[in-house]
Amino acid sequence: MTVDTLRFATAGSVDDGKSTLVGRLLHDSKSVLADQLEAVATASRNRGKDAPDLALLTDGLRAEREQGITIDVAYRYFATPKRRFILADTPGHVQYTRNMVTGASTAELAIILVDARNGVVEQTRRHAAVAGLLRVPQVVLAVNKMDLVGYRQDVFERIVEEFAADAAEFGLPGFTAIPVSALAGDNVVERSAHMGWYTGPALLEFLESVPVGADPADAPVRFPVQYVLRHGDVRHYAGQLVSGSLRVGDRVTVHPSGETTEVAAIDVLGEEVPVAYAPQSVGVRLADQRDVSRGDMVTAGGGAPTLTRDVRAAVCHLADRPLRVGDRVLLKHTTRTVKALVKDLGGALALAVNDLGRITLRTAEPLALDDYAVSRRTGAFILIDPADGATLTAGMVDLG
C-alpha cells in the first residue's frame, strides 16, 4: 500500500463555498505559488473584486470562470510535511453527479460540504448517496460558513444530527463532522479561535492523520493480465497486481478457463523478485506455457472470484443519452471488454443521465467478479456504447 499519499474528493458547490475551501487548503498549506496567486489577483480585479477570489484557483475552464461554477473534475496536487495529497475537486450540483462519481471512484476520503445557513439539502443527500454507493472509506462533513451563523454550536449539532440519518440510510461507514469557515480560515488549516466548543482537529490536521484504507496486499490475489510480453520463446504476463501478494511457487488459477498452474518467476519492471505486492505492476511467468491472454484473471489464495455471465450491480448513468432495457453495450471489467445485454434496470425502462439505479446484464462471455464492497477494482465496470465508444454507465457489482 501507499501510506504517504491520500487521494480525496470534495463535493459541494460554489454556493457552499467549495472552491473557496479548496483554495484555502491550497493557499494556507502554501501550495499556491507566486505566479498562480498573481494570476488569481489579476483575474479577481478584472471581475471587480477587491480580495483575491480563491475559487479562481481551481475553476480552470473558460466556461467555469464565466459561469462561476465548477463543471468538471479538476485534480490538484499538494503536500505538507506529513503527507502528499491528490485532490479530485468535483462539482456539487445534482446535474453534475456523474463528475462527483468520477472523482469518488478513486478517492479514499470524501469531503461533503454544506452551508451552515441551509443545513442538509437535497444536494447533500445526493453526495452522501454517491459516497455510499462508491464505497469511499472515509467521509468528512464540513459545515461551512460558520461565521455567518455566529459560530453557534447548536446550529452545527443540528446539521450533524440530520446528516447522521442520511449517512445511515446510504450505508456510509461513519463520518467526521468539522465546523469551518473557508472564507475566514476557521478550522481549515488552523484551529478556530471562535469555536471553543469544538475540540476536534482542523480539516487539514484530519486529512494528514486519517488512516488510509485497508492494505490491498492483504487480500486474495487478483492479477488481471494486461498484455503478453514475448521475449524469445518465453511469455511474460504483464499486469498490475490489484490485490494480494504473489510469490514464486504459488498455485494459481487462470479465469475464465479455470486451469491451475504455478508461478515460475516474477519480475518488477525487469528485475526478478521472489514476491510482489499490490499495487505493483509486474511481469509473471507461469510454469506451463498456457494460452493465457489479455483479459484473463489470475487468482490465488482463499476467496475465489465468482465466474458468471449474469451481472447484477448498482449503477450511475453518466451519458446524456439514456440507457434502456434491451440495449446492447460493451462492458469493461479490469482488462476484459465483452458484449453485454441490458436485461433489467431495477424495474425502470430507462436510466437518464445522473440517475442512480440497479442493473442486470447478460454478458457474451463469463467474467471473474468480486463484490464491489470487497474490492473496488475487481468489483467495478463501465458500460460503453459500441457505436461511438462513449462511456455510458459506471457499475458496482453486487453479488449479494
Place this chain on the structure above:
Amino acid sequence: MSGYTLSHLDALESEAVHIFREVAGEFENPVILFSGGKDSILMLRLALKAFAPAAIPFSLLHVDTGHNFPEVIEYRDRVVARHGLRLHVAPVQDYIDRGVLRERTDGTRNPLQTLPLTEKIQAEKFDAVFGGGRRDEEKARAKERVFSLRDEFSQWDPRRQRPELWNLYNGRHAPGEHVRVFPLSNWTELDVWQYIAREDIELPDIYFAHYREVFGRGGMWLTAGEWGGPRPGETVEKRQVRYRTVGDMSCTGAVDSDADTIEKVISEIAASRLTERGATRADDKLSEAAMEDRKREGYF
C-alpha cells in the same frame, strides 16, 4: 499486514506502467511524443521498463519547431540510437517554407506545432499519442483525462470529455480519431525530478546550471539566436542559468540558478515560489485561458 509499503514514486511508476500496457493492449499504432524534454525522457524510461525485457511496441514522434537547443537534438539522436527506436519528425520549418504556416510577429513557434502534429498523426495513422502533460502544470491540464479523445482535427472539447472512473480507461475511437494518453497525469514537477534522481536518468545539460549568453524579455532570460532575439534595445549578457522546461527556444526562458547537480535542482524546485510554466513559458502568459485555447485546437 504484509509489512510492505510502496513509496509514492513506486506507486506513480506502477500507475504509469499500467497506462502504457493498457495502450499496448488496446491500440494498433501508438506513438510517444518525444521532445528531449525531461517529461518525455521520463515517459520513454517508463515505457522501456513497462515492456522489459521485450522491446517497446511504440515509435517516437518529435514535433520540430526548428528552434531547437542543439544539446537537446544531440541527446534525442543518441537515445534513439541506443535503444534502437524509430523516430518520426514533424518539421514546422517545412510548413513555413511551403507557405502553409506563417511566422508569427512575436517569432514564437510553439502555437505553430499543432498543424504539423495533426497531419503527421493522420498520415501515419497513429491511434494513440502519448504526451508528457501533467495535471499540476496548468489549470486547463488539471481537467484533462488520462485517455483524452481527439477528433480528426485533433480538437479537444472539455465539455464532452468521457468520464474516467477507477483505472478503467476507455480507448474506443472511430477511424480518423485518436486518443491522447497522459501517463504522467498524477506526477508533479518534484516527483519527476525525484524519480530522475532515483533512476539516475541522463538529461540534456541545459537542465543544469551553466553560463550562457542571454537577454531579458518579459521577465525571463532568453537565449540569443537566429530565431529573432535580441531585438534592438535588448542587451545580451552572460549569466549562470538553467532551464526548468525545454521547448521552443523563442519562448522558453532560463532561470538564474547555480543548481549544477540533480540534488541542487531538487532543493531549488522544492523552495521555488513559481510554477515551472509561470517561470519559463511566455506562451502561457498570453491570457487566462491560453492553454485551454491551444488544447482545444489540438496542441499537446
